[in-house]
Amino acid sequence: xxxxxxxxxxxxxxxxxxxxxxxxxxxxxxxxxxxxxxxxxxxxxxxxxxxxxxxxxxxxxxxxxxxxxxxxxxxxxxxxxxxxxxxxxxxxxxxxxxxxxxxxxxxxxxxxxxxxxxxxxxxxxxxxxxxxxxxxxxxxxxxxxxxxxxxxxxxxxxxxxxxxxxxxxxxxxxxxxxxxxxxxxxxxxxxxxxxxxxxxxxxxxxxxxxxxxxxxxxxxxxxxxxxxxxxxxxxxxxxxxxxxxxxxxxxxxxxxxxxxxxxxxxxxxxxxxxxxxxxxxxxxxxxxxxxxxxxxxxxxxxxxxxxxxxxxxxxxxxxxxxxxxxxxxxxxxxxxxxxxxxxxxxxxxxxxxxxxxxxxxxxxxxxxxxxxxxxxxxxxxxxxxxxxxx
Amino acid sequence: xxxxxxxxxxxxxxxxxxxxxxxxxxxxxxxxxxxxxxxxxxxxxxxxxxxxxxxxxxxxxxxxxxxxxxxxxxxxxxxxxxxxxxxxxxxxxxxxxxxxxxxxxxxxxxxxxxxxxxxxxxxxxxxxxxxxxxxxxxxxxxxxxxxxxxxxxxxxxxxxxxxxxxxxxxxxxxxxxxxxxxxxxxxxxxxxxxxxxxxxxxxxxxxxxxxxxxxxxxxxxxxxxxxxxxxxxxxxxxxxxxxxxxxxxxxxxxxxxxxxxxxxxxxxx
Numbered sequence: 001x002x003x004x005x006x007x008x009x010x011x012x013x014x015x016x017x018x019x020x021x022x023x024x025x026x027x028x029x030x031x032x033x034x035x036x037x038x039x040x041x042x043x044x045x046x047x048x049x050x051x052x053x054x055x056x057x058x059x060x061x062x063x064x065x066x067x068x069x070x071x072x073x074x075x076x077x078x079x080x081x082x083x084x085x086x087x088x089x090x091x092x093x094x095x096x097x098x099x100x101x102x103x104x105x106x107x108x109x110x111x112x113x114x115x116x117x118x119x120x121x122x123x124x125x126x127x128x129x130x131x132x133x134x135x136x137x138x139x140x141x142x143x144x145x146x147x148x149x150x151x152x153x154x155x156x157x158x159x160x161x162x163x164x165x166x167x168x169x170x171x172x173x174x175x176x177x178x179x180x181x182x183x184x185x186x187x188x189x190x191x192x193x194x195x196x197x198x199x200x201x202x203x204x205x206x207x208x209x210x211x212x213x214x215x216x217x218x219x220x221x222x223x224x225x226x227x228x229x230x231x232x233x234x235x236x237x238x239x240x241x242x243x244x245x246x247x248x249x250x251x252x253x254x255x256x257x258x259x260x261x262x263x264x265x266x267x268x269x270x271x272x273x274x275x276x277x278x279x280x281x282x283x284x285x286x287x288x289x290x291x292x293x294x295x296x297x298x299x300x301x302x303x304x305x306x307x308x309x310x311x312x313x314x315x316x317x318x319x320x321x322x323x324x325x326x327x328x329x330x331x332x333x334x335x336x337x338x339x340x341x342x343x344x345x346x347x348x349x350x351x352x353x354x355x356x357x358x359x360x361x362x363x364x365x366x367x368x369x370x371x372x373x374x375x376x377x378x379x380x381x382x383x384x385x386x387x388x389x390x
Numbered sequence: 391x392x393x394x395x396x397x398x399x400x401x402x403x404x405x406x407x408x409x410x411x412x413x414x415x416x417x418x419x420x421x422x423x424x425x426x427x428x429x430x431x432x433x434x435x436x437x438x439x440x441x442x443x444x445x446x447x448x449x450x451x452x453x454x455x456x457x458x459x460x461x462x463x464x465x466x467x468x469x470x471x472x473x474x475x476x477x478x479x480x481x482x483x484x485x486x487x488x489x490x491x492x493x494x495x496x497x498x499x500x501x502x503x504x505x506x507x508x509x510x511x512x513x514x515x516x517x518x519x520x521x522x523x524x525x526x527x528x529x530x531x532x533x534x535x536x537x538x539x540x541x542x543x544x545x546x547x548x549x550x551x552x553x554x555x556x557x558x559x560x561x562x563x564x565x566x567x568x569x570x571x572x573x574x575x576x577x578x579x580x581x582x583x584x585x586x587x588x589x590x591x592x593x594x595x596x597x598x599x600x601x602x603x604x605x606x607x608x609x610x611x612x613x614x615x616x617x618x619x620x621x622x623x624x625x626x627x628x629x630x631x632x633x634x635x636x637x638x639x640x641x642x643x644x645x646x647x648x649x650x651x652x653x654x655x656x657x658x659x
Binding site for chain 1: 457458
């Protein structure tokens with residue numbers, strides 16, 4: 001076994017630059033690597049069968065050349081990039097791919113990947129989009145079917161004990177990420193927004209147990225850190241669609257602002273709620289993935305007709321956690337961002353901004369097109385926003 | 391365009407200069423400042439504080455501070471129109487809508503990544519029609535039946551213009567259609583801010599009476615234009631510079647200044 005010599009944030013930077021490094025080593029040792037798209041495939045089940053979950057991400061520095069034969073250019077450039085990397089063989093070390101119904105483009109991509117990239121094992125969880133009891137029941141049955149399929153692929157059974165142990169391990173990761181975010185509460189924070197994104201991207205590229213060890217190293221390092229970020233006038237929170245590259249956060253942090261909190265999926269979103277322990281672990285998993293994770297892909301309004309009567313109450317029930325984040329992390333402005341053509345996040349933007357306004361948090365909406373260039377106009381916007389709130 | 395405005399301690403405009411920026415002049419902001427100094431008989435040492443703004447704000451090595459054109463425009467517009475609540479700026483690069491309260495910027499919208507709805511759109515098409523930019527406004531006012539031109543793309547709009555002319559549509563109706571295309575696109579964007587009067591229109595395109603009229607029609611309210619619509623950003627920068635100096639003096643704090651080199655920006659080499 002190759003022993004990683006780098007530790008803590010150095011190791012994070014190494015994995016950020018070369019994500020598949022560890023997964024490829026593990027594959028050479030005979031482990032099976034499962035790529036998963038977005039945060040909805042139930043990775044606990046992969047860990048329970050000793051499979052290695054590896055998050056599929058895009059690469060905004062790699063021009064999209066092959067995916068345009070399969071997906072139109074007017075859909076999510078992040079998903080187009082993911083498919084492009086798959087078609088170019090960048091994910092050839094996968095033994096399997098698991099997708100879920102995150103959005104319509106994501107689901108189409110699942111099918112396209114299945115017949116064009118041809119990873120040996122392929123599974124799609126048709127995760128429902130509402131939080132009603134019938135949806136929960138549906139997801140429970142979908143997860144049982146997924147479990148069966150995964151067991152066949154792994155060639156072994158997943159005992160209830162195995163799954164519970166995996167949930168404990170994954171919850172440990174969630175707790176460690178929350179501990180990491182505690183270091184963002186002081187002013188100046190002990191870890192920048194860009195560094196935080198790198199940590200999360202790193203742990204989504206290695207097995208959970210190794211990610212937990214890495215998080216412990218990073219946390220230990222932060223406790224005695226001297227080269228922490230500089231103090232800035234603004235403490236910002238970023239809400240929105242996927243940011244899997246640091247360019248946008250770095251642009252913001254090059255101005256008079258630190259990004260001290262986020263609600264994004266290479267960020268706090270998958271980690272701020274634990275999977276509840278239930279007698280049948282499937283119950284807890286279904287609840288977590290449908291109700292607890294707060295991504296706009298799930299329509300979280302429980303009573304549609306009541307919501308129509310009181311808009312602000314509906315917003316409060318959906319977004320009050322953002323006000324909690326803002327209070328705890330002493331946020332004085334919010335960047336609401338969405339990658340271009342992300343209808344899922346786009347539809348949520350007016351509601352999020354209305355809610356933020358109601359609770360007195362200034363916000364700015366940025367739409368970006370998943371490239372590392374073209375940041376100058378966005379920079380002017382962010383700087384203008386900082387001048388307003390400053 | 392590169393603009394320089396020098397004001398005195400009573401906020402009176404001492405001198406102003408406007409020049410084409412061009413590829414070469416992007417690193418030659420110093421020359422424009424030198425010209426303004428010569429024109430006013432001042433030396434660089436007489437200038438207490440310099441603020442750079444706009445897309446080129448990072449290309450001014452002798453500026454003490456950079457502030458976005460959003461904040462500077464708002465301040466400059468409020469200098470001429472204290473009751474302004476909504477400002478619309480259409481320049482060569484982009485179009486902006488500003489929400490202003492008590493002379494200060496409180497919200498904004500900006501167009502991005504496209505020339506449609508900017509001054510460049512008119513420049514391109516004026517060139518195609520063989521007209522001078524300043525001729526467009528007066529010609530369009532003669533129109534009796536403007537044509538409808540799609541406002542989504544400069545290149546396609548140019549094709550539509552050619553097509554309309556070859557069908558025998560009078561020139562003034564085509565030009566009026568162009569002005570309506572730009573005005574309706576910008577009005578759509580600015581409505582996101584909830585337009586409130588007074589509405590002030592600045593930027594180079596505000597010199598075009600045809601677009602002013604089209605904007606009034608699209609917004610359904612009067613649109614005010616300052617005497618020098620190109621200068622509002624630079625005037626705003628100068629006013630903020632004066633405030634910065636006064637604030638520092640009142641608080642007895644040193645000015646947040648930088649070492650001043652009135653020379654070319656070196657990072658282009």
